[in-house]
Amino acid sequence: MxxxxxxxxxxxxxxxxxxxxxxxxxxxxxxxxxxxxxxxxxxxxxxxxxxxxxxxxxxxxxxxxxxxxxxxxxxxxALLPADPVLRAQARAFAQHVVSEMHAIDVIRVRRFLHNQLGVDQEGIDHWQNHWFANGFAALEELLARRQTAWTFCFGETPGWADLHLTPQVTKGIARFNVDMAPYPLISGIHKACVTLPAFIAATPAEQPDYPGRVIEPKLR
Ligand SMILES: N[C@@H](CCC(=O)N[C@@H](CS)C(=O)NCC(=O)O)C(=O)O
Structure with a gap:
């Protein structure tokens, strides 16, 4: 296919x-x-x-x-762990990135806040920082409560949770100046992922339409 x-x-x-x-x-x-x-x-x-x-x-x-x-x-x-509880936890971890972080920080939400509700750049930055910090704090705590301190989120090989976490962390650092110091477990996993060929191949810089640097979408 x-x-x-x-x-x-x-x-x-x-x-x-x-x-x-x-x-x-x-x-x-x-x-x-x-x-x-x-x-x-x-x-x-x-x-x-x-x-x-x-x-x-x-x-x-x-x-x-x-x-x-x-x-x-x-x-x-397999990207999901074999154990049913770990599978559910990996999915829940990923879902937090998708629904509780990414859905709130996407450009169409920021544009609406700015263009329709009159929120200025300072307010947008505040919104952004709040949801990144709120999300990463919850994810850090989920990692801290694992029964095993694996190299990756839920195992010794990268999988479902890691492929959700890594782009969100990279974006947070590179584009939104998120301070990752309060999240050592997330930072350790991110560091392990970004050196892997599959993660490197998926980065913005490796895509055929990469213009040489990330161009931030405009609010207006
Ligand atoms: N829930 C969707 C979110 C997709 C999404 O928001 N994609 C963004 C880019 S990361 C997009 O298409 N943005 C265009 C826009 O907001 O107008 C998914 O996980 O696929």
Whole structure:
């Protein structure tokens, strides 16, 4: 089955999928939404969010749904732990990144705050910092309560939770000046992940549409 990933270099939800594809060694075609235009992309993915995966002639939006598909269809190497409780904990950890952090810090939310509700840049920064700190504090505590201090979130090999955590941490440090000092467990796992080939291959700088530096989307 031919797989086509619609994403762009800076798309952190897409980066999760790119890491999974690389960890599983799956071939796919990369299509930059910036290059085909949003008008064209909207016809492909009515949710109008990146990423989306085209499987044959079918489209699947939402990174989590795509990751579930990949895990079910390409089970080796498994990204979720074998133990059912650890699996649930890995999913819960990932869901915290997706729903309680990323969904709140995306550009369309910041644009709405700024353009519709009149929040100034200082207020936007406050919003951003609050949700990054709130999210990372909860994730750090989840890691601290693990029964085993694994190298990665829930095992000795990188998986589901790590591929959610790493792009969020990288983005927090590089683009939002998040101070990671209060989160030593997260920082240790992030450090272990960013040196791995699958994680490097998924970074913004390795994508064909990378313009040489990350260009921050404008609020207005
Ligand atoms: N819940 C979605 C979120 C996708 C999402 O928000 N993607 C961002 C980029 S990281 C996007 O498409 N932003 C375009 C916009 O906000 O207009 C997922 O996990 O796939």
């Amino acid at each position: 031919t797989l086509t990933l619609y994403s762009n270099y800076v798309n952190s939800a897409g980066e999760r999928v790119r890491i999974a594809l690389a960890l599983k060694g799956i071939d796919y075609e990369y299509v930059s939404v910036g290059e085909i235009s949003w008008e064209v992309y909207e016809r492909i993915n009515p949710q109008r969010l990146m990423p989306a995966l085209k499987i044959g002639d079918q489209i699947v939006p939402q990174a989590t749904a795509i990751l579930e598909y990949l895990e079910e269809t390409y089970p080796k190497p």
